[in-house]
Amino acid sequence: MRSNLIAGLDIGTANTCAVIGEVTGDARRSSLRILGVGQAPTGGLRGDLVTNIDEMTESVRTAMGEAELMAGASVDRVYAGIGGNHIRATTSMGVVAISEDEVTADDIERVHIVARAVALPPDREMVHAIPQEYGVDHQRGIKDPMGMSGVRLESEVFLVTCEITSSANITKAVNRAGYRVQELVLEPLAGARAVLTEDEKEVGVAMVEIGAATTEVAAYYEGKIHHVSILPYGGSTLTADLMRGLAVPHREARLAKERHARAFAQMVDPRETVALPGPAPGQVRSVACELIAHIVEQRLDEIFGMVQGELQDQGVLDRLGAGIVLTGGSAAIPGIVELAQQIFATPVRLGVPSEGLGGLADTVCRPRFAVAAGLALWGADRFAETGRGASTRTSGIVTKLGTWLKEFF
Numbered sequence: 001m002r003s004n005l006i007a008g009l010d011i012g013t014a015n016t017c018a019v020i021g022e023v024t025g026d027a028r029r030s031s032l033r034i035l036g037v038g039q040a041p042t043g044g045l046r047g048d049l050v051t052n053i054d055e056m057t058e059s060v061r062t063a064m065g066e067a068e069l070m071a072g073a074s075v076d077r078v079y080a081g082i083g084g085n086h087i088r089a090t091t092s093m094g095v096v097a098i099s100e101d102e103v104t105a106d107d108i109e110r111v112h113i114v115a116r117a118v119a120l121p122p123d124r125e126m127v128h129a130i131p132q133e134y135g136v137d138h139q140r141g142i143k144d145p146m147g148m149s150g151v152r153l154e155s156e157v158f159l160v161t162c163e164i165t166s167s168a169n170i171t172k173a174v175n176r177a178g179y180r181v182q183e184l185v186l187e188p189l190a191g192a193r194a195v196l197t198e199d200e201k202e203v204g205v206a207m208v209e210i211g212a213a214t215t216e217v218a219a220y221y222e223g224k225i226h227h228v229s230i231l232p233y234g235g236s237t238l239t240a241d242l243m244r245g246l247a248v249p250h251r252e253a254r255l256a257k258e259r260h261a262r263a264f265a266q267m268v269d270p271r272e273t274v275a276l277p278g279p280a281p282g283q284v285r286s287v288a289c290e291l292i293a294h295i296v297e298q299r300l301d302e303i304f305g306m307v308q309g310e311l312q313d314q315g316v317l318d319r320l321g322a323g324i325v326l327t328g329g330s331a332a333i334p335g336i337v338e339l340a341q342q343i344f345a346t347p348v349r350l351g352v353p354s355e356g357l358g359g360l361a362d363t364v365c366r367p368r369f370a371v372a373a374g375l376a377l378w379g380a381d382r383f384a385e386t387g388r389g390a391s392t393r394t395s396g397i398v399t400k401l402g403t404w405l406k407e408f409f
């Protein structure tokens with residue numbers, strides 16, 4: 001087994017995607033040579049809820065097996081995504097006295113421990129504690145305080161927590177499929193890693209990842225993460241609307257959406273029609289494409305409205321100089337960029353994983369692969385720092401320590 005292999009595994013509510021790559025590049029911003037990609041419909045999930053762990057395991061096995069076959073290599077550990085309605089994120093501050101005249105590694109360690117020491121209910125656990133910046137005495141916005149003189153060290157840490165049952169189910173499905181979870185990564189952070197540039201994060205940008213059951217948002221400015229949220233609406237909501245609006249079964253509604261939907265009714269010729277199955281078996285009727293677009297537009301308008309309201313409430317809407325980046329499987333709907341542009345009145349672009357990727361990068365160059373590719377890139381960043389890939393065997397304790405150290409620095 002090669003030691004510089006990384007695997008990203010995104011168990012979405014509709015699709016499970018696996019990406020295997022080989023780390024190249026330097027420690028500052030690593031690159032990944034894509035070797036293999038695998039996909040399978042996710043079984044055993046209804047929304048956030050696991051209804052059948054065996055089916056979920058089978059989806060992981062299929063997606064990973066396909067990626068390994070394509071890569072011609074096997075891995076034993078994966079960076080797995082976690083998302084869902086149960087995720088909570090907050091910013092926490094820590095303050096300590098600087099023990100000597102200048103800040104030492106020990107001070108940074110202590111302030112980090114203080115900042116992440118929040119009381120968690122017994123059913124929740126921490127997914128991330130990401131140091132954002134430090135303050136020494138009255139000076140703020142310090143990226144690396146090591147060696148600075150002062151008496152008081154502060155740190156701002158972005159904390160993400162999840163329900164233990166949710167992370168346990170992911171770990172269980174991955175383990176049963178024959179792999180181990182190297183690290184759980186919040187899906188919107190992984191997606192952002194794949195589709196946002198460092199410049200955009202500096203100027204201000206919000207990634208809006210529209211999947212099947214969820215829409216995930218991650219907003220950055222001044223190079224820091226300021227807000228993440230996961231809304232319980234996405235492509236499945238559009239499918240459900242079309243089922244009701246067109247009176248067609250679920251499968252037909254999904255296919256009508258994926259083949260004929262447009263996000264902007266104005267873009268559609270009113271004379272354009274498609275043939276859909278009628279109410280009785282064997283019947284066919286003609287449906288106006290404008291009607292499909294109208295239904296889709298209404299729901300997307302509502303979802304974007306919610307995202308906008310949230311960004312406004314969090315005080316980040318006015319700071320998005322680089323605008324909005326749309327990604328996720330449902331971002332493939334034609335006209336979605338134009339609709340978002342109209343609603344947000346900012347620049348909007350489609351986000352596909354490409355930066356920092358080589359090899360078979362074109363296989364993941366689609367919005368639906370943003371999270372899986374981002375998970376693999378997240379792993380590549382870890383590898384650049386720790387030298388550990390997806391196929392070097394280390395004990396759980398060492399892996400945990402490595403994870404903690406990464407978040408610490």
Ligand SMILES: Nc1ncnc2c1ncn2[C@@H]1O[C@H](COP(=O)(O)OP(=O)(O)OP(=O)(O)O)[C@@H](O)[C@H]1O
Binds near residue numbers: 012213215235257
């Ligand atoms: N061409 C297309 N046009 C419209 N919708 C599409 C298209 N291709 C895929 N979708 C929709 O995208 C959704 C799947 O996207 P994705 O794979 O990102 O979701 P997921 O990760 O499984 O779900 P989630 O992130 O919500 O858990 C489905 O609702 C699917 O119908």
Ligand SMILES: [Mg+2]
Binds near residue numbers: 010012013
């Ligand atoms: Mg997803």
